Amino acid sequence: MSSVTQLIRYGVAFTDTWRQATDSSDLHLTPQRKPSWLETPWGGHYHGGNLFLDRPFPVRLTGTKYACGRGGCGACTVMVSKHDPVSRKIRHFSVTACLVPICSLYGAAVTTVEGVGSIKTRLHPVQERIAKSHGTQCGFCTPGMVMSMYTLLRNHPQPSEEQLMEALGGNLCRCTGYRPILESGRTFCAESSGCQQKGRGKCCLDQGENICTELFAKDEFQPLDPTQELIFPPELLRMAENPEKRTLTFHGERVTWISPGTLKDLLELKVKHPDAPLILGNTSLGPAKKSQGHFHPVLLSPARISELSMVSTTSEGLTIGAGCSLAQVKDILAGRVSELPEEKTQTYRALLKHLKRLAGQQIRNMASLGGHIMSRHCYSDLNPVLAVGNTALNLMSKEGTRQIPLDRDFLAGLASADLKPEEILESVYIPHSQRWEFVSAFRQAQCQQNALADVTAGMRVLFQEGTDTIEDLSLAYGGVGDATISAQKSCQQLLGRHWNEPMLDEACRLLLDEVSLPGGAPGGSVEFKRTLVVSFFFKFYLEVLQELKKPGKLLSVALEDFPATVPQGVQSVDSHQALQDPVGRPIMHLSGLKHATGEAIFCDDIPTVDKELFMALVTSTRAHAKIISVDLSKALELPGVVDVITAEDIPGTNGAEDDRLLAVDKVLCVGQIVCAVVAETEAQAKRAVEETKIAYEDLEPVIFTIEDAIKHSSFLCPEKKLEQGNVEKAFEEVDQIVEGEVHVGGQEHFYMETQRVLVIPKTEDKELDIYVSTQDPAHVQVRSKLAPTSPTCSFRRGLQSPQPHRTGHQWRNWLPHSSCLLDREDDMLITGGRHPLFGKYKVGFMNSGRIRALDIECFINGGCTLDDSELVTEFLILKMENAYKIHNLRFRGRACMTNLPSNTAFRGFGFPQGTLVTESCITAVAAKCGPSVREKNMYKTVDKTIYKQAFNPEPLIRCWNELAEFNKKNYWRKRGLAVVPMKFSVGFAATSFHQVRLIYLCLLARFTRQPHWFTSTQMGPYWSHMEVASRELKVPTSHMHICETSTATVPNTIATAASIGSDVNGRAVQNACQILLKRLEPIIKKNPEGTWEDWVKAAFEQRISLSATGYFRGYEAFMDWEKGEGDPFPYYVYGAASSEVEVDCLTGAHKVKKIRTDIVMDACCSLNPAIDIGQIEGSFTQGMGLYTTEEELKYSPEGVLYSRGPDDYKIPTITDVPEEFNVSLLPSSQTPLTIYSSKGLGESGMFLGSSVFFAIADAVATARRERDIAEDFTVRSPATPERVRMACADRFTEMVRDSRLFS
C-alpha cells in the first residue's frame, strides 16, 4: 500500500495527489454540502465546507459532525497541520471544518477523528478517556471534543488546565454539562490529581467513608505516547521545502478560486479582479455567504504568500503580517509582553485580554488579523483596541506601498480613508505604549466565551508626565452602531482635565451624548448598551486610578473579569456493590467508544443509497395569511429538480385539521412548511426553494405574545385548574399579602443533531424504511400512514423532545430514495421549543413566614397548533406546588394560541417554568420573613398533594438536611446565595403511556441478542437494560448485543419521555428474562454446572423457544380533572440544590467568579450512577441555560425568527460550568416500586438550575439594598447580563435614563 493510501485510511488528507489533480482539466469546484462527510478527488476526506471538488473517492468517514455550519459549535472540528514557512516548524491547529474551503488546504494535512484512533485498530488515549470518564451522552459533539483535545495534546502533551479550557471553549455540548469532558481532559494535565478531593488535601477514601467519588479508574487508562502520533506527510514536507510558485486556479460551476504563489502575482490579480475578496480564514466571508447569501464569483487566496505572515519588531513597535491567524497574534503578543517592560505593552495586554475571549480556539486558529480588521464588524473586539492604540495599516499594491491609520474614518469605511480596490493589507503596525499611558479593553457578552460581545471597547489615556492631567485620550466602542465608533468629540473636550470624579461625571455625560444609539440600533438593548458605555468608562477610570496609585472610595468594585477556571467538584455515590453485578456500577456508556472514534452511525451517516434524492422545505414567510397561489414552474425547470410536493400530493390525510403537515389554503406562522422540493443534490433542492413563489394575503389578527393572546381570547385548549382549601377566606385571615408577576422565557432545544430523516422505499409491498432521529418511532410510523413501515432510529439522539408532527412525513408511493437534513437555521425556524410562560401570583402569609394561601394563574405560549401544549399545561399545574404544603391553594393554567411555530414538550414538560413561579412567590415571602420560609413551608410528613395523591416526603427532607449539613461545613459568601428544594413527579398521568413491550431473542452460540425498541434520549437506557438482563440471567454484558430501535421488531412503542424510560423498559427486560429463565429452568436443574452456552444449546435441541416478548403493563396512573383528584404519577424524585454566585453589577456578568453549586438528589439505588450523575449535571446545566443565558428567541415585528444559530442563541459553554460543582446521590434510599429500587433522573435536574437564577436575584437584591432602592423587583427569566445590569440600578443607569429624558 502506498503511503498516500495508507494515510488516507487514517483520515489524513494531503495534497500532493491534489496537486496532480490540479493539472487535470476536468477538475471543478462545486458549492455543495450534503452529505455531511464528503470525499474529494485528491484522495482525502473532508467534511462540511463551502467548496468541494466533485469527483468522489471511495473513502467513507462519518466521524466529523455537522451541526451549525457557521463555526459556532465545534461539532465539525478537525486538525489541520501545515508547515510554517516562517518558523519552519509544523503547526497543528484545530479548525471548524464547516468554514474551511477545501481549496485552502493546499499543502495541508487534515486529521479527522478517524485518523486519531479506532475501536477496530487502536484507541487513542483521548478517545478512551472521554468515553470512560462518561464524557459522552448523545455523542454528537464527541468527535469535535476529541479533535480539540487531540490537537491540544499534539502541541502540549502535558497541557495546563487553562490551556485545556481554552482548547474546548469553541465546542458546545447540549447533554453532559461539560464536567465529565473536562475531567477526561484533566487526566492529561500536569497538575491534575486523581481523586478530585485530594487536590484540596482531603480524599473520600482516606476517610474510610462508604462514599465513592471516582466514577472512573484513572489507573486503567493507557498512557499518552506522543511518539506514536501520525507524522506530517513527508510528501508535504518536501512540497513545503520547495514551494510551488505557480498560480493555481480552480474553476467551479459558479466560483473560481485563484491561489497565487507570489506576492507579485497576488497584486497583479488584485488589479485584474478588484472586486474579488481575499479569502483567509473565511470566518467572515463564510458565514455571510451562508446566512446573508453573499456571493463572490472570484476568490483570491493569499494563503501561500509568506510575506503576509512576517513579523518584525523595532524599538518603537511591532509589525504583524495581515495573514497571521488570531491565535498566532496571541502568541506573538504574549511573547512581546514577556520581553518588554510593562509600560510598553499596555496595548498588547489589552489585545491579549480580548483574544482570550474572542470566539473559540478553532476560529482564532483560522481567522486572520487582516481579515478581522478588514471585515470591520461592528462587534469587532480587536478594532476598538487597535484604534485607540494608534495602529497603522501597511497597504500594498502594484503601484507601491503606503500607510494609513486604523482610525474612526477607516472603521466607518469612508472611501478617503480606505484601501483602493487594487490594494491589499500587507501588515499591521502596533506601536508600544509609553510611560504614563494606560490602555484597557472591555467586553460584555451573553456568555464568557464563544459569544459576540453586546458592547466591546478599547480605551487609552496618556497623562502629562508625573501628573493626572489628561494629555491624550482615545475611547472606541463596538456593538453600539453599524461600525466601531470613536468618541473623538468627548475625548477632545476632556483634554487637560484631572483624572478625578468630576472628570468622570463629565466624561459619562459627554459619552452618552456622543455615542447615541438610535432606538432601532442593531441588536436592540439600547438602554443596556448605553449603560455599558458609561460603566466601561467607569471601570477604566478605576483601573487607571489604581495604576496612578490614587486612593478611591469605589476601588472595591471588582475590576478583573471573571476567570475561566476548570470546575472542581465531587460526585458522591453509595458504593456497596457485589463485584460481579453490573447494576449500580458507573459503567461506561454502551456507545461511548463509538462516539469517541466517530464510528457511531447517526441518521446522516447512513451511506448514500443509489439514486438518493435530497429534500428541502419551502416555508411560510408570513405569520398569518391566506395562500393565494403557489408557483412552482421556475423551481421545476431547474436542473436536478425531480418534483415539488404540495398538500395535494399527499394520499390520505394531511395531518390533523388544525395541524397540517403541509399548509393548505392558509399559513399560521412564519416557518410553517408549505411544500417540499426533491432534487438530486442539496444545492439543487435549495436553489429550487428560492425559486418557489408563493403569493399571500395577510389575515388578522396576528398574535405573537401571551398578552395579545389573552386580549384576543386566543387559546388552544380549555383552562386547567386545581384547587384545595378555601383560598379566598385564607387571604382574609393572613398578616400579609404579596402579589407579583413572573416571566419565564422559552427555550430552544438546540440539540446538536438537527432534525434528519432518510426514507428508503422498498419495491415490494409499498413499504418504506424510515430512518429518523426521534424519541417516538411509533408516532412517526402512525403519522406516515403507510403502515407497515419501519422507522429505524439513529439511537444516539440528543436531547430532542418529541416533535413527531415535524418528523413524520408522508410520501408518495413512488417517492424515490430521499433524505432531508435540516440546517440549524431551518431547524430553529420550523420547530418550536419550550413554552414561554407568564404567571401572576398572589400569596398570603403570616408574619412567621407560614404561607396560608396561594393563587397562581399561568399562561403559556403554545404557538399556532395544539401539539403537546395541553399536556404541558396539565403537567405545569400538577407539578406547580413543588415541595410545599400550602393548605389553601389554587393553580390555573391555559395554553395561548399565537402565530409562532408550535411549542412542544421539552425536558421537564412545564415543570421548570411552573416551579419558577412558585419559587418566586416563596422568594418574595422570604424577602419579608427571612430565609427559613422555604423550610417552614415544605412537606414534612406523609401527606397528600393538591391532587390528593399520598406520598412520603422523607427523602426530600433528607436531601434538604444533607445539603444544609454540607453547606454548614463550608465557607459561604452571603451574597448571591440560593437553595431550592424539589419534588419532581416521574411518568405520565396515564397508565397506557407506561406500558412497554420488548422482544428478547436468545440465540445459539453464546450470543444473547436483545432487539430493543426505544430511542435513547437520556442515554442511560440501553446500557441499563443490559445491566438488568445481565443481573437477571447472570450473563456478562459482553455476551449481549442491542439492536437498533425499530418498529418492525417491536410495534406500538411509546415515547421515551417523562424520565420513565429506564424504569419501565427495565421492567419489560426483566419480564422477558424471567420468561426465558423459567423455560430453561429444567435444563439448568439437570446440568447445574453447565454454562450458558450449554443450556441454550440443549434448549434448542429440545425445541424450547429461545425468544420471548417482555411486557410491562405500566404503573397505574390516572387523573380526574373534573374532581381535581388522581394518582397521576407513579413516584417522585426529590432533590435540593444550592448555588452561590457573584455578579458584576457594572456589566451584569454573572459567571460567577466564585460560583459553587451543590446538589443532593434522591436516586435511590441508581442503575448506573455515572449515567445518573451525568443526567443531573446535564439537565442542571440546561436549566441554568434556561434561567440565565438562553435569551428568548428574537422575532421581527412580522414574526420572522432572528435567532437562527449559535451566534444568536447562547446555550451554556464550557466556561459557564460552576467553578465548584458537587453532586451527591442520597445514600441508603429505597423505593419498592421501581426496577431494583432505582429512579428516573432524566428531567428533574433542569429545575435545580433555578438555584443559580435565585442566587443571582439574591445578589441583585443585595446590590439594590446597598443602593437604597426597592429590594423587591422582578428579574425576568432568563436573568441575562442585560437584565441583571439594568436591575442593579445605579448612578450610571440613572444617567442613561436622564439622558434619554432630556434628549
Ligand SMILES: Cc1cc2nc3c(=O)[nH]c(=O)nc-3n(C[C@H](O)[C@H](O)[C@H](O)COP(=O)(O)OP(=O)(O)OC[C@H]3O[C@@H](n4cnc5c(N)ncnc54)[C@H](O)[C@@H]3O)c2cc1C
Ligand atoms: C463562530 C465565530 C465567532 C466569532 N466570534 C468573534 C468574537 O467574539 N469577536 C470578534 O471580534 N469577532 C468574532 N468573529 C469574527 C472573526 O473575528 C472575523 O470573522 C475574522 O477575524 C475574519 O478573519 P478571516 O481571516 O476569517 O477573514 P475572511 O472571512 O477570510 O475575510 C474577510 C474580509 O477581509 C478581507 N481581507 C482579508 N485579508 C485581507 C487583506 N490582507 N487585505 C485586504 N483585505 C483582506 C477579505 O477581502 C474579506 O472581505 C467570529 C467569527 C465566527 C465565525
Ligand code: FES
Ligand atoms: S458545524 Fe461547524 S462549527 Fe458547527
Ligand code: FES
Ligand atoms: S453528548 Fe454532547 S451534545 Fe450530546
